[in-house]
Amino acid sequence: MTPLDILRAHEPGQWTRPEDCASRTPLPIDEGDRVGVVLFNLGGPSTLGEVEPFLYRLLMDPLLLDVPVGGRMRRWLARSVAYLRAGTLREHYELIGGASPVPRLAREQATVLQDHLDARYGGPAGVGVRVYSAMRYGRPFPEKVAADMEADGVDKVVLVPSYPQYAAGTTGSALAYWKALGARGERPSWPTTVVPEYAANPKYVQAVSERIDEALQRFPRHVREEVALVFSAHGSVFDAQGPRKPPYCCHVHSTVDRVMQHRGRDRPFRTAFQSLMGPNHWLTPSTPDTIAALAEQGHRAVLVVPIAFVTDHVNVRYDLDVDVRETASAHGIDYFEVTAGLNTHPLFIEALGEATMAQLDVPIDTNQRRHGGDGHAQTYPLRPLQQLPRHKVTRDGACPTCGRQWGARRWTHPDRPTQSATATDRPASPPDERSSPLAESRSKEDP
Numbered sequence: 001m002t003p004l005d006i007l008r009a010h011e012p013g014q015w016t017r018p019e020d021c022a023s024r025t026p027l028p029i030d031e032g033d034r035v036g037v038v039l040f041n042l043g044g045p046s047t048l049g050e051v052e053p054f055l056y057r058l059l060m061d062p063l064l065l066d067v068p069v070g071g072r073m074r075r076w077l078a079r080s081v082a083y084l085r086a087g088t089l090r091e092h093y094e095l096i097g098g099a100s101p102v103p104r105l106a107r108e109q110a111t112v113l114q115d116h117l118d119a120r121y122g123g124p125a126g127v128g129v130r131v132y133s134a135m136r137y138g139r140p141f142p143e144k145v146a147a148d149m150e151a152d153g154v155d156k157v158v159l160v161p162s163y164p165q166y167a168a169g170t171t172g173s174a175l176a177y178w179k180a181l182g183a184r185g186e187r188p189s190w191p192t193t194v195v196p197e198y199a200a201n202p203k204y205v206q207a208v209s210e211r212i213d214e215a216l217q218r219f220p221r222h223v224r225e226e227v228a229l230v231f232s233a234h235g236s237v238f239d240a241q242g243p244r245k246p247p248y249c250c251h252v253h254s255t256v257d258r259v260m261q262h263r264g265r266d267r268p269f270r271t272a273f274q275s276l277m278g279p280n281h282w283l284t285p286s287t288p289d290t291i292a293a294l295a296e297q298g299h300r301a302v303l304v305v306p307i308a309f310v311t312d313h314v315n316v317r318y319d320l321d322v323d324v325r326e327t328a329s330a331h332g333i334d335y336f337e338v339t340a341g342l343n344t345h346p347l348f349i350e351a352l353g354e355a356t357m358a359q360l361d362v363p364i365d366t367n368q369r370r371h372g373g374d375g376h377a378q379t380y381p382l383r384p385l386q387q388l389p390r391h392k393v394t395r396d397g398a399c400p401t402c403g404r405q406w407g408a409r410r411w412t413h414p415d416r417p418t419q420s421a422t423a424t425d426r427p428a429s430p431p432d433e434r435s436s437p438l439a440e441s442r443s444k445e446d447p
């Protein structure tokens, strides 16, 4: 399917909410079934020669970039901007190793996820699981992946976008493409379920927190205590209002809230949006502005935590690690670091596994000890990793920042079904009010 085909198939107003795509009931799986897990990603150029076609496909996506021109005019515009932007972008890719790391890292994630799903769930349940990596704007394209799945005899499908937070331009776009392929008869029609988001999955949250701890070790010991965190989400255009307003912002704030809750709100933090381009109405504040504001408030050490994507990529390794680092230095930030991507962090792979399994009804209870689970778990975060139980998902999380009911789905512990919403959703008090001049900003993010 060409970028022009997907533009023509696009119906405005669709795919702006997880509800537009998510299945509300788990997909029944029988013993002997072959389940194909499609791990969707944005993709990226694997060579410098692929930079311009990658950009063209991206700029032709009506869900990512909503501009008031269509058809051939849009194609001309996308080609021109891709041509103009490609020169600069190639330089950025050259600086980070000559290509996008996304395709390689996404393949690795798919391999490790497959091993995990097989060992933890598929094997004990007698279900064949195969994980496929598919890219929205690069290779392998979803149509090629669908052909492989057909050749492999897949019976049922789970679509797992690698984006933790739902945005129409990322998850929505991947699903719209998959749906359009089905509508055009370019892939078989399988019984299918979708993971809409996993922004508050406890293992995902814990994996982000571990990346923070690793990166804190890179700061000199004497400043470590005072490092401020800037959670940096990829920018998104923010013009739809009212009930169709996309939940992306609420999901990002949900993730940040859970990570800081997990860390006992140990230090000052901010949430910001990066890599904004063009004159659109982007989510604010921007990452560079936020760092400048922190410098003005007297902070000297900043750790940036990319939060809306799960591998290293050019907008982290160049935009943050090179460009924003210079901005930070110019504003007097003496110590500046960026966390590594989650990539194949074991807890993150387990989170993807839980998100996948939450959409499936498998023939046995994989929580039972004889099936590799841990039977009855009492406390969630302190259990050894291999013993963590499968979590159930509810849909009643509220955004910790604006209070709308579009926060991330809440993951409740199967052995503590009565756990109150307030215990998990309300920002925690700081563990102690230290007498440091930064203490007042530890407890809660500034507006």
Ligand SMILES: C=CC1=C(C)c2cc3[nH]c(cc4nc(cc5[nH]c(cc1n2)c(C)c5CCC(=O)O)C(CCC(=O)O)=C4C)c(C)c3C=C
Binding pocket: 042, 043, 044, 045, 058, 064, 065, 085, 089, 100, 101, 102, 163, 167, 169, 170, 234, 235, 236, 237, 248, 275, 277, 308, 309, 312, 313, 314, 315
């Ligand atoms: C123009 C509008 C764009 C929106 C809206 C947008 C949202 C968005 N993007 C990501 C994740 C990634 N985007 C990446 C690259 C990239 N994104 C845009 C445009 C928009 N993204 C462009 C033009 C590019 C190309 C790079 C550049 O020109 O700077 C990447 C990097 C891929 C790589 O190969 O390294 C990621 C990752 C999210 C999560 C998001 C959320 C709404």
Ligand SMILES: [Fe+2]
Binding pocket: 234
């Ligand atoms: Fe992007």
